[in-house]
Amino acid sequence: MAAPVNDPAHGFCRDCLTLQRGPAPRCERCGSPRLVRHPELYRLHLAHIDCDAFYAAVEKRDNPALKDKPVIVGGGKRGVVSTACYIARINGVRSAMPMFKALEACPDAIVIKPDMEKYARVGRQVRSMMQALTPLVEPISIDEAFLDLGGTEKLHGLPPALVLARFIRTVEQEIGITASVGLSYCKFLAKVASDLRKPRGFSVIGEAEAPDFLAGQPVTMIWGVGKAFAATLEQDGIRTIGQLQKMERGDLLRRYGSMGDRLYYLARGEDDRRVTADRDSKSVSAETTFDTDLAGAADLVPVLRALSEKVSARLKKANLAGRTVVLKLKTQDFRIRTRNHQLDDPTRLADRIFQTGLHLIGKELDGTKYRLLGIGVSDLSDAGKADPPDLVDVQARKRALAEGAIDALRDKFGGKAVETGYTFGKGHRGRPTRPDEDEGPEIRHPWERI
Numbered sequence: 001m002a003a004p005v006n007d008p009a010h011g012f013c014r015d016c017l018t019l020q021r022g023p024a025p026r027c028e029r030c031g032s033p034r035l036v037r038h039p040e041l042y043r044l045h046l047a048h049i050d051c052d053a054f055y056a057a058v059e060k061r062d063n064p065a066l067k068d069k070p071v072i073v074g075g076g077k078r079g080v081v082s083t084a085c086y087i088a089r090i091n092g093v094r095s096a097m098p099m100f101k102a103l104e105a106c107p108d109a110i111v112i113k114p115d116m117e118k119y120a121r122v123g124r125q126v127r128s129m130m131q132a133l134t135p136l137v138e139p140i141s142i143d144e145a146f147l148d149l150g151g152t153e154k155l156h157g158l159p160p161a162l163v164l165a166r167f168i169r170t171v172e173q174e175i176g177i178t179a180s181v182g183l184s185y186c187k188f189l190a191k192v193a194s195d196l197r198k199p200r201g202f203s204v205i206g207e208a209e210a211p212d213f214l215a216g217q218p219v220t221m222i223w224g225v226g227k228a229f230a231a232t233l234e235q236d237g238i239r240t241i242g243q244l245q246k247m248e249r250g251d252l253l254r255r256y257g258s259m260g261d262r263l264y265y266l267a268r269g270e271d272d273r274r275v276t277a278d279r280d281s282k283s284v285s286a287e288t289t290f291d292t293d294l295a296g297a298a299d300l301v302p303v304l305r306a307l308s309e310k311v312s313a314r315l316k317k318a319n320l321a322g323r324t325v326v327l328k329l330k331t332q333d334f335r336i337r338t339r340n341h342q343l344d345d346p347t348r349l350a351d352r353i354f355q356t357g358l359h360l361i362g363k364e365l366d367g368t369k370y371r372l373l374g375i376g377v378s379d380l381s382d383a384g385k386a387d388p389p390d391l392v393d394v395q396a397r398k399r400a401l402a403e404g405a406i407d408a409l410r411d412k413f414g415g416k417a418v419e420t421g422y423t424f425g426k427g428h429r430g431r432p433t434r435p436d437e438d439e440g441p442e443i444r445h446p447w448e449r450i
């Protein structure tokens, strides 16, 4: 077999993995039309792999009678759609859609209750197969992960692109589900690429084409630009990434704070985040069980504040920061509620964790009595990029500065030297220990991994 070369015509066949030497539309060996060609194909090594309609695919695998039927995995008649198979999607069913709407769109859909344990098992199987390819596997969720295959060519005797194609083929054959691959030079575009041609996609976005490719895309393609932020941008007349590419960095920073930085760099296809193994599956958290069950803000908020400080102290000690704030509540009847919110940037500040927790807990104060409250952060990274100065929210900035001063005092005089308004003098029965009584950083798996 001739060595793979970076030539627009020299792709390979995703079915038989044979290298192609010419521009023919079908494989020279097996006749398959599933060919990959790209001028940077054998240079790129950062990939995002995402299983296709994962829960539904697992159900179809386990019950072949479902193969050609529209399948929805979700929480019964009153719940919402977790995953719809591609047949159901063609009929207009989408994730997170209320089930009654989904069944209006696709009345003959077969609805299956989620079996999370089973999906977690299959997810772990796929993940351990990924880990056999490279130690640099960064899971994002149960069915997707980033992989950095840089430097693995000698090990595999194949360039990353071919290793990935072979991997997908093996997953299909051995596990019985399909997945899509995005191959690029950075995380942002690897993730974008994996989504371009689902299911069974294999998309490549090279460095040379990135700015042009991005110019025509909507701002929502940028990581972290959700509906609300897209609406803000729209008000400012910004709809496409191309418009962002023409703006000055200072202007974006002034308008959107730390998010402006992200817009500036990602719009240009510049993303220097590395793939870090297993970071995302961990969290730093603190929780406390009450002597008597509590329901009101007056009781719960001071506890939330104290727990946020504890989490922050742990993060600071371990030199970590987290981007997703997770709130955990256990009701009187032992039901666990977790709510989470992803921040624009990783944080290690008690105040930011607390404010986010406050926002999350607000919706849960409906008279329900709780026996346990916990707060934590996941999506961990080094503290280096945490809490960039917020140019928009002056109050948040002031609080961050104050927190730095409080930390310094605590270092000097111990944890009880300074108490904030929320925790001061509360003497609460459910109150957790202060940061200085801590055993040190505790990193553990999130409460709910799915």
Ligand SMILES: [Mg+2]
Binding pocket: 050, 051, 052, 053, 054, 143, 144
């Ligand atoms: Mg998926």
